[in-house]
Amino acid sequence: MGISYLPVSDHRFKKSPFFECNNREDTLYGLYNNRLYPINSASDENSHYSHMRSKCCLYDVPETPLKIKGNESIKFLNKIFTRDISKIQIGKAGYAIACNHQGGIIMDGVLMRPNDEEFIYVQANGDFLNWAQAQIVDFDASIEDFDSWVLQVQGPTSLDVLEAISDISMDQFPYYAVCETYINGNSFYISRSGWTGERGFEIYSKNSDFDGVDLWNYILEKGKPAGLMPSDVSSMHIRRIEAGILDYGTDIDQSLNPYEIGLDRLVHIEKDDFIGRNALLETNNKTIRLKGLICEQVALTRGDRLIDNDEELGLVTAGAWSPFLEKGVGLIRLRISKPENYQIKVVTSSGTYDARVVDLPFYDKEKLLPK
Numbered sequence: 444m445g446i447s448y449l450p451v452s453d454h455r456f457k458k459s460p461f462f463e464c465n466n467r468e469d470t471l472y473g474l475y476n477n478r479l480y481p482i483n484s485a486s487d488e489n490s491h492y493s494h495m496r497s498k499c500c501l502y503d504v505p506e507t508p509l510k511i512k513g514n515e516s517i518k519f520l521n522k523i524f525t526r527d528i529s530k531i532q533i534g535k536a537g538y539a540i541a542c543n544h545q546g547g548i549i550m551d552g553v554l555m556r557p558n559d560e561e562f563i564y565v566q567a568n569g570d571f572l573n574w575a576q577a578q579i580v581d582f583d584a585s586i587e588d589f590d591s592w593v594l595q596v597q598g599p600t601s602l603d604v605l606e607a608i609s610d611i612s613m614d615q616f617p618y619y620a621v622c623e624t625y626i627n628g629n630s631f632y633i634s635r636s637g638w639t640g641e642r643g644f645e646i647y648s649k650n651s652d653f654d655g656v657d658l659w660n661y662i663l664e665k666g667k668p669a670g671l672m673p674s675d676v677s678s679m680h681i682r683r684i685e686a687g688i689l690d691y692g693t694d695i696d697q698s699l700n701p702y703e704i705g706l707d708r709l710v711h712i713e714k715d716d717f718i719g720r721n722a723l724l725e726t727n728n729k730t731i732r733l734k735g736l737i738c739e740q741v742a743l744t745r746g747d748r749l750i751d752n753d754e755e756l757g758l759v760t761a762g763a764w765s766p767f768l769e770k771g772v773g774l775i776r777l778r779i780s781k782p783e784n785y786q787i788k789v790v791t792s793s794g795t796y797d798a799r800v801v802d803l804p805f806y807d808k809e810k811l812l813p814k
Contacts, residue, residue: 482676596644745760
């Protein structure tokens with residue numbers, strides 16, 4: 444039987460300016476925020492993972508930055524986010540989550556304040572923009588998708604790359620700092636953040652009017668002394684699970700509130716009214732239901748079932764084999780919270796195995812790894 448291909452109109456999704464840098468016959472693509480991104484173009488994701496852990500890798504990522512401006516931008520952001528946005532200083536960033544009126548999480552992401560005129564919210568996958576635009580009508584503010592594209596450099600030597608491609612000194616650019624700088628003749632936003640739990644930074648374009656292939660090659664060339672190599676999301680995926688970094692739509696959604704995923708520190712009940720405040724104030728659902736799972740025998744995958752005394756306890760939302768821990772690891776969503784080292788069964792495609800519940804992250808719980 445021959446293979447049929449379903450034609451898809453280009454207007455349904457966007458190719459990044461870096462698309463051709465990863466476009467090979469064996470490249471597997473995903474769709475995130477209507478943007479194509481390379482999931483797996485590496486012959487060996489474990490070797491790329493090891494390289495990212497020892498040196499650094501360059502990633503084309505499909506995050507969608509949104510720009511918020513206006514006289515009442517802080518007032519608006521405090522209405523839609525659970526944390527007090529006024530406490531994010533110029534030149535800094537902070538993790539911010541938005542909830543619906545029932546207290547369920549509708550988006551998470553990093554909110555940057557690069558200057559005194561604008562905020563940049565790097566949203567995860569989802570239709571957050573339309574929801575936010577519906578909330579902004581009573582404020583002297585605006586929010587827009589400004590067609591920004593994102594690269595990440597992640598790994599222990601990543602800041603050597605940052606110094607090589609810009610005028611930023613890594614000694615003066617700590618974790619979660621934000622600034623604007625020129626790279627290869629174009630102005631970009633830079634943040635000291637990432638999706639791996641490793642030292643790293645992110646580059647955000649100010650529009651789509653730049654040569655993505657030229658920028659990609661420039662960064663790789665300047666990053667050679669630091670051991671920089673191109674990679675894809677497959678190696679990031681392993682490391683983000685180990686680090687307990689959550690993915691909206693995969694691990695969390697509107698059925699969970701911030702308390703249930705361990706983000707109570709981002710719920711500032713004491714500030715003025717925000718969407719979801721009353722529900723979060725009144726909820727009794729404050730035990731953590733999103734945890735980690737370790738299986739000594741096999742890699743875990745999304746959809747693996749969790750069994751406790753013959754009863755369904757939950758599911759694996761994301762899983763992998765950890766080369767560092769030499770164990771199967773997974774993020775899990777539980778119906779009922781369980782304590783550290785609680786023993787359960789996990790049902791995988793290859794059989795049923797013993798496993799244990801752990802608190803996240805899987806290691807570096809004291810956050811001693813340099814960022």
